[in-house]
Amino acid sequence: MTFEKEIKITEVALRDGSHAVSHQYTVEQVTTIAKALNEARIPYIEVTHGDGLGGSSLQYGLSKTDEMKLIEAAVAVSDFSKIAVLLLPGIGTIEDLKQAAKIGAKMARIATHVTEADIAKQHIETAKDLGMETVGFLMMSHMAPVEKIVEQAKLMESYGADTVYIVDSAGALLPDQVRARIKAIRQAISINVGFHAHNNLSLAMGNTLAAIEEGATRIDGSIRCLGAGAGNTQTEVLVAVLDRMGIQTGIDLYKLMDVSEDVVSQILQKPQIINRDSLTLGYAGVYSSFLLHAKRAAEKFSVDSRDILIELGKRKIVGGQEDMIVDVAAELSKKKSGSACPSTYTT
Amino acid sequence: MTFEKEIKITEVALRDGSHAVSHQYTVEQVTTIAKALNEARIPYIEVTHGDGLGGSSLQYGLSKTDEMKLIEAAVAVSDFSKIAVLLLPGIGTIEDLKQAAKIGAKMARIATHVTEADIAKQHIETAKDLGMETVGFLMMSHMAPVEKIVEQAKLMESYGADTVYIVDSAGALLPDQVRARIKAIRQAISINVGFHAHNNLSLAMGNTLAAIEEGATRIDGSIRCLGAGAGNTQTEVLVAVLDRMGIQTGIDLYKLMDVSEDVVSQILQKPQIINRDSLTLGYAGVYSSFLLHAKRAAEKFSVDSRDILIELGKRKIVGGQEDMIVDVAAELSKKKSGSACPSTYTT
Numbered sequence: 001m002t003f004e005k006e007i008k009i010t011e012v013a014l015r016d017g018s019h020a021v022s023h024q025y026t027v028e029q030v031t032t033i034a035k036a037l038n039e040a041r042i043p044y045i046e047v048t049h050g051d052g053l054g055g056s057s058l059q060y061g062l063s064k065t066d067e068m069k070l071i072e073a074a075v076a077v078s079d080f081s082k083i084a085v086l087l088l089p090g091i092g093t094i095e096d097l098k099q100a101a102k103i104g105a106k107m108a109r110i111a112t113h114v115t116e117a118d119i120a121k122q123h124i125e126t127a128k129d130l131g132m133e134t135v136g137f138l139m140m141s142h143m144a145p146v147e148k149i150v151e152q153a154k155l156m157e158s159y160g161a162d163t164v165y166i167v168d169s170a171g172a173l174l175p176d177q178v179r180a181r182i183k184a185i186r187q188a189i190s191i192n193v194g195f196h197a198h199n200n201l202s203l204a205m206g207n208t209l210a211a212i213e214e215g216a217t218r219i220d221g222s223i224r225c226l227g228a229g230a231g232n233t234q235t236e237v238l239v240a241v242l243d244r245m246g247i248q249t250g251i252d253l254y255k256l257m258d259v260s261e262d263v264v265s266q267i268l269q270k271p272q273i274i275n276r277d278s279l280t281l282g283y284a285g286v287y288s289s290f291l292l293h294a295k296r297a298a299e300k301f302s303v304d305s306r307d308i309l310i311e312l313g314k315r316k317i318v319g320g321q322e323d324m325i326v327d328v329a330a331e332l333s334k335k336k337s338g339s340a341c342p343s344t345y346t347t
Numbered sequence: 348m349t350f351e352k353e354i355k356i357t358e359v360a361l362r363d364g365s366h367a368v369s370h371q372y373t374v375e376q377v378t379t380i381a382k383a384l385n386e387a388r389i390p391y392i393e394v395t396h397g398d399g400l401g402g403s404s405l406q407y408g409l410s411k412t413d414e415m416k417l418i419e420a421a422v423a424v425s426d427f428s429k430i431a432v433l434l435l436p437g438i439g440t441i442e443d444l445k446q447a448a449k450i451g452a453k454m455a456r457i458a459t460h461v462t463e464a465d466i467a468k469q470h471i472e473t474a475k476d477l478g479m480e481t482v483g484f485l486m487m488s489h490m491a492p493v494e495k496i497v498e499q500a501k502l503m504e505s506y507g508a509d510t511v512y513i514v515d516s517a518g519a520l521l522p523d524q525v526r527a528r529i530k531a532i533r534q535a536i537s538i539n540v541g542f543h544a545h546n547n548l549s550l551a552m553g554n555t556l557a558a559i560e561e562g563a564t565r566i567d568g569s570i571r572c573l574g575a576g577a578g579n580t581q582t583e584v585l586v587a588v589l590d591r592m593g594i595q596t597g598i599d600l601y602k603l604m605d606v607s608e609d610v611v612s613q614i615l616q617k618p619q620i621i622n623r624d625s626l627t628l629g630y631a632g633v634y635s636s637f638l639l640h641a642k643r644a645a646e647k648f649s650v651d652s653r654d655i656l657i658e659l660g661k662r663k664i665v666g667g668q669e670d671m672i673v674d675v676a677a678e679l680s681k682k683k684s685g686s687a688c689p690s691t692y693t694t
Contacts, residue, residue: 174591175556199549201591202584206553209522225620237549237621240630244548245521253630254653261623271618273572274584276608283587283600306601 006248007212010044010107010220011037011235012196013264014074015086017226018050019288021269024064027073029267034074036259037223038081040252042235044107046084046220047074050228052111053085053092053100060091068099075104082106086137089119094126101130110156111137111167113318114144117152124159135194135218136161142172142285143316146184153185163192163218168207171200171229171278172285172313175210182214194218199230200282202274205241208233212247223256224264225272229281229288236260280306284313293322297329307332353595354559357391357454357567358384358582359543360611361421362433364573365397366635368616371411374420376614381421383606384570385428387599389582391454393431393567394421397575399458400432400439400447407438415446422451429453433484436466441473448477457503458484458514460665461491464499471506482541482565483508489519489632490663493531500532510539510565515554518547518576518625519632519660522557529561541565546577547629549621552588555580559594570603571611572619576628576635583607627653631660640669644676654679 014030030047037045048067049055056063074083084107085100097108108127110120120136127134136156141149153164166181178195186193195211197204197220208219221238225231236256242249281288286309298305311328361377377394384392395414396402403410421430431454432447444455455474457467467483474481483503488496500511513528525542533540542558544551544567555566568585572578583603589596628635633656645652658675
């Protein structure tokens with residue numbers, strides 16, 4: 001294997017990890033963690049609500065602390081690391097982005113569903129105008145075929161993005177699928193290619209190495225696996241693995257191990273393991289937000305919530321189509337018993 | 348990718364996982380877990396002390412329950428699954444093996460350091476004479492070059508083993524190293540090839556898929572990651588991944604997920620995560636038993652225990668050479684300060 005460039009890591013524990021702490025980060029926690037990450041020489045630290053700028057809401061979970069205060073806190077202690085923000089058009093606004101840039105965020109990551117890059121145009125252009133390094137973030141990348149992803153990556157490049165990421169939001173991709181996706185967009189675009197993994201199928205690290213082998217040079221990690229679902233590629237482990245492979249990251253491994261053990265592990269609400277729920281989400285390839293809906297529907301119709309989630313995955317149901325969950329539960333119940341009545345009616 | 352055969356999984360939570368519960372398994376726990384694994388149609392269930400037959404000792408940790416009672420309990424509830432036992436010549440004896448066979452164990456896995464297959468001859472031959480399916484288990488396989496491993500695998504085949512395993516005891520191998528090892532022994536021997544991973548570098552699943560890609564057909568997994576260090580390839584996740592790849596295992600995924608969530612998670616003393624210690628062991632590529640020694644020596648000589656472990660890995664120190672740990676600590680201290688005095692003398 002040969003590697004063209006240094007790998008640049010973005011630490012997402014203060015953004016994707018926000019899900020793992022129910023968006024309860026405090027200024028003090030963010031200050032402590034960002035300071036340690038800066039000392040370990042992490043290139044980029046992402047700080048926002050788990051669902052990006054403006055994510056704090058009843059729908060996505062209310063943040064304990066205004067994310068702008070958290071961004072300011074991270075900026076204040078980072079003289080090496082650049083602070084990144086995530087923005088999902090439709091959740092965050094151009095105004096949020098401008099405010100983040102004003103208080104010192106240097107990188108904007110504009111995230112859309114893998115087939116909807118076109119809604120990122122204005123945001124990517126604004127981020128570039130604001131002088132930010134800009135990333136196009138193609139979420140749920142397991143849901144589209146390679147050709148579609150290539151088309152969407154080209155769109156993001158055309159809007160001015162400096163990097164395009166393949167994002168395995170559900171932790172559903174297998175190594176060969178990662179290879180095919182990274183290889184194809186590497187051939188189609190001339191900007192940086194990145195990869196963001198989730199560990200629901202225990203493949204975050206394996207998939208990350210497959211992505212690097214195919215030429216991805218921007219990689220997301222979360223210290224102590226602090227991310228949604230089963231967490232992301234564990235940053236301190238990734239740095240150790242890359243070191244063993246002779247790939248330089250410029251990051252201080254011991255400092256990173258120490259902040260994981262001595263700081264981050266203390267604020268975790270529960271360990272980041274692969275349990276029945278996270279495995280089911282990765283296996284089915286669906287949004288984690290479907291889980292609770294599926295469990296409720298499963299109870300109502302006396303079916304297994306896993307069967308519902310797997311069926312939703314097969315039908316490629318996306319966010320906004322939650323109504324389908326009850327329909328699928330009813331169908332499964334009918335198939336099972338010959339009637340589609342909620343269980344409360346049949347007992 | 349094409350796959351020649353069905354993958355046969357050996358569940359090691361009741362053996363390797365014995366480390367994770369400090370060898371405190373009870374007859375009731377083993378009965379409950381083995382019964383559920385049998386119902387899920389796991390082909391092989393390994394049951395012994397974490398260090399194999401006869402492992403219960405002050406040196407390796409005393410078992411709460413006589414392992415023969417645990418084997419009997421597992422045999423009693425398994426009409427589908429075959430019960431396997433691990434034996435390390437020097438720890439377990441031929442008599443232990445005969446007793447295990449007498450009470451119903453159907454598979455013997457004879458484990459040696461990767462360069463010491465010759466000490467397994469008598470045990471493999473005896474196991475075959477007892478009518479057991481027999482596996483040669485090459486431990487710490489990251490410590491020997493490919494040619495050496497091929498030579499050792501051939502020895503085990505010549506003694507009559509039905510299968511030879513590449514065992515990544517320290518969780519130190521990278522996917523390309525796994526591929527090279529499996530490929531080479533597949534070409535050199537005509538019996539089954541197996542792979543046993545540890546997750547210290549978050550690569551248990553990635554390495555397992557690499558092994559399968561190169562033709563390994565026998566794979567070890569531990570439910571809920573219940574194994575030494577950071578645990579093994581998580582069985583229920585492996586079954587889900589193989590299913591997604593179209594590889595049949597004959598195992599009931601939902602039943603396996605349920606026993607993981609409802610039974611095994613309850614008896615775990617701590618979650619199986621990758622922490623500073625397990626990461627260091629995988630990065631250094633050393634025995635987990637070195638950890639405590641290294642920490643003591645580090646304190647005495649005021650050096651970082653990680654530096655000691657990494658140096659031990661570089662020198663390929665193996666079990667039985669624990670004296671070297673203090674020597675290495677003294678050398679590192681000398682290099683650091685110009686003197687090799689224990690810190691208690693220099694303060």
